[in-house]
Amino acid sequence: GQQLNQSPQSMFIQEGEDVSMNCTSSSIFNTWLWYKQDPGEGPVLLIALYKAGELTSNGRLTAQFGITRKDSFLNISASIPSDVGIYFCAGQHSGNTGKLIFGQGTTLQVKP
Amino acid sequence: NAGVTQTPKFQVLKTGQSMTLQCAQDMNHEYMSWYRQDPGMGLRLIHYSVGAGITDQGEVPNGYNVSRSTTEDFPLRLLSAAPSQTSVYFCASSDRGSAKETQYFGPGTRLLVL
Numbered sequence: 001g002q003q004l005n006q007s008p009q010s011m012f013i014q015e016g017e018d019v020s021m022n023c024t025s026s027s028i029f030n031t032w033l034w035y036k037q038d039p040g041e042g043p044v045l046l047i048a049l050y051k052a053g054e055l056t057s058n059g060r061l062t063a064q065f066g067i068t069r070k071d072s073f074l075n076i077s078a079s080i081p082s083d084v085g086i087y088f089c090a091g092q093h094s095g096n097t098g099k100l101i102f103g104q105g106t107t108l109q110v111k112p
Numbered sequence: 113n114a115g116v117t118q119t120p121k122f123q124v125l126k127t128g129q130s131m132t133l134q135c136a137q138d139m140n141h142e143y144m145s146w147y148r149q150d151p152g153m154g155l156r157l158i159h160y161s162v163g164a165g166i167t168d169q170g171e172v173p174n175g176y177n178v179s180r181s182t183t184e185d186f187p188l189r190l191l192s193a194a195p196s197q198t199s200v201y202f203c204a205s206s207d208r209g210s211a212k213e214t215q216y217f218g219p220g221t222r223l224l225v226l
Contacts, residue, residue: 003154033214042116042202042217043155088154099145099170100204100215102154 006089006103013079014111021087021106022073029091032065032072033100037086046087047074079110114138116218118203124224125193133188133221135203142208144186145170145215146178148199155202161186162208193225 006023013019023032031050035043047058049065049072056063062075072089089103119134137144145160147170157170161180175197177189186205190197200222204215 006154009152035217040220042204042219044217045214048214090155099157099160100147100155102147102156104152104154 004089004091004101004103006106008106009104010107010109012109012111015079015081017079019076019079019083019108020073021089022071023089023091023103024071025091025101026070027093028069029101030069030094031092032063033090033092034061034063034072034074035088035090037088037105039085043088076108079108081110081112084108084110116203116205116216118201118218118221120221121219122222124226125190126226127194129193130189130191131193133190133201133203133223135186135188135218136184137186137203137205137216138184139205139207139216140183141205141216142183143206143215144180145204146176146186146188147202147204148172148197149202149220150199158188158201193223195225197223198225199223 004023004025033048034046037043047063052069054065060077086105086107088105090100116137142163146158147155149155156172158176159178161167164183167178200220202220203218206215
């Protein structure tokens with residue numbers, strides 16, 4: 001089945017460092033979403049992107065919808081220990097609401 | 113407003129047993145979906161529904177059945193469990209009426225099939 005290629009697969013960083021992760025696809029999406037999953041919980045939406053080129057921030061998080069509509073990135077600035085978790089990108093085609101295609105996830109560990 | 117709720121939280125089955133994973137939402141969302149999460153594979157769509165009485169298959173539907181008799185509930189049925197169905201299952205819902213369609217996930221059901 002179709003999947004998004006998300007990288008890196010995992011990151012182990014020092015508190016205070018910036019983090020960057022990205023997703024690429026072979027097909028075009030009309031919506032890009034970034035989720036965070038804490039251990040034992042369901043994914044929680046962080047940022048939603050609806051237009052090519054859109055750059056959106058949510059506190060220390062910034063995400064961009066690629067111009068080609070086939071990629072997106074998420075940046076976390078000045079990481080803190082509570083940023084630990086798995087981050088997923090997800091894409092949604094037009095007219096297929098309710099059907100998200102997920103990346104494999106990026107596991108982030110932050111060393112205090 | 114409880115959001116999306118799932119029961120049970122944990123379940124152990126023997127191969128060949130059947131069971132139903134329950135999902136309910138109290139946000140009056142039209143769209144509901146079921147995903148399974150396996151290590152290193154992200155979440156994969158099993159079945160989804162765009163409204164009461166309407167369901168469709170996702171990426172990995174084999175071995176699972178769904179029905180949507182009400183807006184609030186979207187149960188997932190395993191008719192004859194197999195070890196390959198060991199996974200974490202997430203239900204999600206979203207509001208078709210919103211211009212910004214995003215999904216809200218439940219806490220998950222962890223299923224082990226022996």
